[in-house]
Amino acid sequence: MSELASGSSGRRPLRIVMNGVTGRMGYRQHLLRSVLAIRDDGGLLLSDGTRVPVEPVLVGRSAARVGEIADRHGVERWTTDLDEALADPTAQVYFDAQVTSAREKAITAAIAAGKHVYTEKPLAESLEGALTLARLAEQAGVRCGVVADKVYLPGLVKLRRLLEGGFFGRVLSVRGEFGYWVFEGDWQAAQRPSWNYRSADGGGIVMDMFCHWSYVLESLFGPVRAVTARAVTHVPERVDEQGERYTATADDAAYGIFELPDGVVAQINSSWCVRVFRDELVEFQVDGTEGSAVAGLRECRVQHRATTPMPVWNPDLPVTEPFREQWQRVPDNAELGNGFRVQWEQFLRHVLEGGAHPHDFLAGARGVQLAELGLRSSAEGRRFEVPEVRA
CATH class of the missing domain: 3.30.360.10 (Dihydrodipicolinate Reductase; domain 2)
Structure with missing residues (x-):
């Protein structure tokens, strides 16, 4: 069964739907060493010195695996139903670490739901598919980014x-x-x-x-x-x-x-x-x-x-x-930190504060x-x- 109950914090968190966290990269680098690390350090540090709490919502095909990860790390919200997670108006960001063949459909749904999107690469299976996603994001006015961890x-x-x-x-x-x-x-x-x-x-x-x-x-x-x-x-x-x-x-x-x-x-x-x-x-x-x-x-x-x-x-x-x-x-x-976390922080600040983001969907294309x-x-x-x- 899924669990999408409201968190206990009185402050409004930056809620991130994370799809594919049962995979090696999705779990280790994106959930554990990036989003949860930001959460455990008190939230995302903004340019004015304030912090915004972050809260992941885990999505995966196996209820047993996703639920176990959520329990292990104190994550309150998880589900096997992506549509359910995207329908939550309090979730602002969608992240995709699925296999490439499933990515384009999920990102399209996230954009249609008005979510800002951050995704692993490759953005799509073809250049045509990647450009379609770039156009959809621009038309919807959502911010988008593709993982570029190595730089x-x-x-x-x-x-x-x-x-x-x-x-x-x-x-x-x-x-x-x-x-x-x-x-x-x-x-x-x-x-x-x-x-x-x-x-x-x-x-x-x-x-x-x-x-x-x-x-x-x-x-x-x-x-x-x-x-x-x-x-x-x-x-x-x-x-x-x-x-x-x-x-x-x-x-x-x-x-x-x-x-x-x-x-x-x-x-x-x-x-x-x-x-x-x-x-x-x-x-x-x-x-x-x-x-x-x-x-x-x-x-x-x-x-x-x-x-x-x-x-x-x-x-x-x-x-x-x-x-x-x-x-x-x-x-x-x-102090040179984990590259995945550094880019996560850059993208989330881009979502909240605006400004340029070099690794957008066109870069992914x-x-x-x-x-x-x-x-x-x-x-x-x-x-x-x-x-x-x-x-």
Whole structure:
């Protein structure tokens, strides 16, 4: 049964309908480490120094799972009926962390109910669907946002600081490595749900990660002008959560070249079939005329022009240069919190206070567009220019 009784607080909370919180990301990053953390810290801090309490309303298909999460974390309102939750006039915001195939219908219903919408990416399964949602939100006058967590993470915050400070001189190139080995599910359980590897269920690393690379590259270096990509399925068979073998029909690795403004070229490898020999699960190396940096989710290291060593290629002698030791760690110089929570706070302040929000539905549509063009590039073996997206 569902529970949508009124909360006990005398103050009017900012009520957020959260759909899909039984999934890994929806629960850990969005509910536990973001919305509940804001709640437990006394509410959302506004620009005038006041706080507004936040109150999640949990939505999911399984009453047992949603109810258990609600009980565990002291959440009073939960339901298995999305329409019921959206009909509540006291709920102002809808959040979606469902599988991609269910997202467009739910967001459309939320917009029709007059809710502001914040959603995981990809925004929709197609560019056409994403643009439709952008138009609906604009026509309804609701505020909208798409998760862009990586630019709020400490490593990329430090990288942005270097860019804004002119550290690199003229940026030349970006090299990105992302991914790890996802077990096939037979002798060790897979770390990701099986739907990720079935194209019919919205799986595929291109649709997943190119949406990320779209906003990361755009936020730091400018919009992607052209893309060349190769998407592959390295592991053709996996084992699902019930122990049944299935054919992996979605791409599990992608190798992309992204052309950016001012001649900057980005090369990013994305793979669920790579064993990690890096300091972090994602790293970006930026090379410029005056210096270079390597940024991960948390750390960032630099090497300035003045301290760049002079390696000499000699395959007849062992390498003696301690290359990793020749880089300097960039200090935090500020309290850099969880990137998901930081963006949640930014979006909720956008809802309550207005002002610009960079990661809106059009930004989400650009991510879907880049993924679509990446898949076309792979299928047709050619480079695609990226046209401007308009609602």
